[in-house]
Amino acid sequence: MTIETDKNDTFGPAGDSRVLNYAAGRRAFLATLGLGAAAAFTYRPTDAKAQSITDNDILNFALNLEYLEAEFYLRAAFGRGLSDSDVVGGIGTLGPVSGGRAVDFTGEPLIQSYAREIAADEENHVKFIRRALGGANGSVARPQIDLNASFTALARAAGLVAPNASFDAFGSVNNFLLASFVFEDVGVTAYKGASPLIQNRGVLEAAAGLLAVEAYHAGLIRTLCYVRNLRDATTLISNFRDSISGAEADQGVNDTAVFGNGSFVSSSNIVPTDDAAIAFSRTPAQVLNIVYANPTLPPKAGGFFPFSMNGNIR
Numbered sequence: 072m073t074i075e076t077d078k079n080d081t082f083g084p085a086g087d088s089r090v091l092n093y094a095a096g097r098r099a100f101l102a103t104l105g106l107g108a109a110a111a112f113t114y115r116p117t118d119a120k121a122q123s124i125t126d127n128d129i130l131n132f133a134l135n136l137e138y139l140e141a142e143f144y145l146r147a148a149f150g151r152g153l154s155d156s157d158v159v160g161g162i163g164t165l166g167p168v169s170g171g172r173a174v175d176f177t178g179e180p181l182i183q184s185y186a187r188e189i190a191a192d193e194e195n196h197v198k199f200i201r202r203a204l205g206g207a208n209g210s211v212a213r214p215q216i217d218l219n220a221s222f223t224a225l226a227r228a229a230g231l232v233a234p235n236a237s238f239d240a241f242g243s244v245n246n247f248l249l250a251s252f253v254f255e256d257v258g259v260t261a262y263k264g265a266s267p268l269i270q271n272r273g274v275l276e277a278a279a280g281l282l283a284v285e286a287y288h289a290g291l292i293r294t295l296c297y298v299r300n301l302r303d304a305t306t307l308i309s310n311f312r313d314s315i316s317g318a319e320a321d322q323g324v325n326d327t328a329v330f331g332n333g334s335f336v337s338s339s340n341i342v343p344t345d346d347a348a349i350a351f352s353r354t355p356a357q358v359l360n361i362v363y364a365n366p367t368l369p370p371k372a373g374g375f376f377p378f379s380m381n382g383n384i385r
Contacts, residue, residue, distance in 0.1 A: 124383065126274045129265050130200055131162065131211045131382035132355060133281065136261060137196045138213045139362065139375055140254050143240075144190035146171030146218070147247055148183070157197055158213035163381025166215025170222075171240075174247045182244055182295065189251075189288050196281060203277060211381035221375045222250055225364060229311035231304055248295050252305055255289035256343060257312070257353070257361055260320060264352035286350070293341050297324040309343075316360040317368075320351035355384050 142152050150173030159165055176183035201210045218240065225231075226238030231249070240250035262282035269275045296305050306323030313321045322343035328335040344350055353361075360366055364374030372379035379385045 124268060126269055126271050127204060127209060128383045129268055129278075130204055130274065132265065132380070132384040133262065133278070134197065134200045134204070134211055135214060135376070135380040135382065135385070136258060136358070136362070137193060137200060139216055140258065141190070141193035141197050142168050142213075142216055143171065143218055143250070143254065144186065144193050147174045147241055148186040148190040149173065153194065153197060153213070157194075157201065159207050160201075160210040160212035160381070161208040162211040163214060164378075165212040166378065168213075168216045168218065170217065170219025174241050174244065176244060179244050182248075185291060185295070186247070189291075192284055192288070196284070199277075199281075203274070214376055214381045215378050217375055217377050221364065222253075224374070225253065225308075225311070228364075229307045231307055245299060245301060248292060248299065249301060249304055249308065251288075251292045252296055252301075253308055253312075255285065255292050256309075256321065257358060258285040259289050260351045260353035261355075261358045263350055264354050264358070290341060293324050293343075297339055297341060302326075312361050315364065315366045316353065316357040317366065318353065318357050320353055320357070359385070 138153070138158065145152050152168055152171070174183075174186065176186070201207070204210045222240040223232075223236075223238045227234055227236065232238050238246065240246055259282060262278055262285060266275060266278060266282075269278055293305070296302065302323060302325045304323075306325050309321040309323040313319055322340055324340050326337050327340040329338045330336075342348075342350075356368065356370060359370035359380075360368075362375050363370045363372055363379070365371045372385075
């Protein structure tokens, strides 16, 4: 595998099977993001009935995640972000986006085409959810999003790069794919985990459609990581996501074993599932742990959302 870092930085050899030191990784991650001090946030995702969470709250939670994915992919594919009309809202404070630029896809026309498709999908997800919420007045504003320091901190904590190295998510095609891998599985598990909280059948159907598209995206990104020999890197990211969310709901794309004609044989692991071949779920709290890059409960703002998401689930 090839991971682009600053030229003066070094890390383990390509394809090595490093073991992630979870405790050290979390400490390094939190130190990098300056999370020693408590951050202000509101947290209400654990019990829908007790906390009076509405379907609109859940849609706004999803909208925060879609803002993040759309801003990432639009920058990578087209060198731009969401339009101003798609980020203002009647709930919360509008924040800027730091980092991100067009990825150089020279020699990689297929991956460039994939990136453009995903970017367009994510932009349309933002527009769709905002319409479902009744427009700007019912939608959360895009919160402040970090697409720069957050990736470096995650890469250091996961063991992708050396403790003093930087990770540019937009610096190479492989880096773009690994950064995409950070998001995609989280989106799938977030939608599945939120589904039992949704009361309106129409909203549930819409969420199922959004989940399906995110799953298509995740399968594509996982396949590309597999064929480009980024397998060990995905496992490091997967292990880190598990460690920071406190749940075994993640898998990289390293080969696994399946039962064939009377014996176990090696196979790919493009689709992360439990023993019943069912996709994993994450609670809103576990999703927040990952996107905030903070293992505490309740989660504290940071990571991709330096000042938390907007809305009631944050």
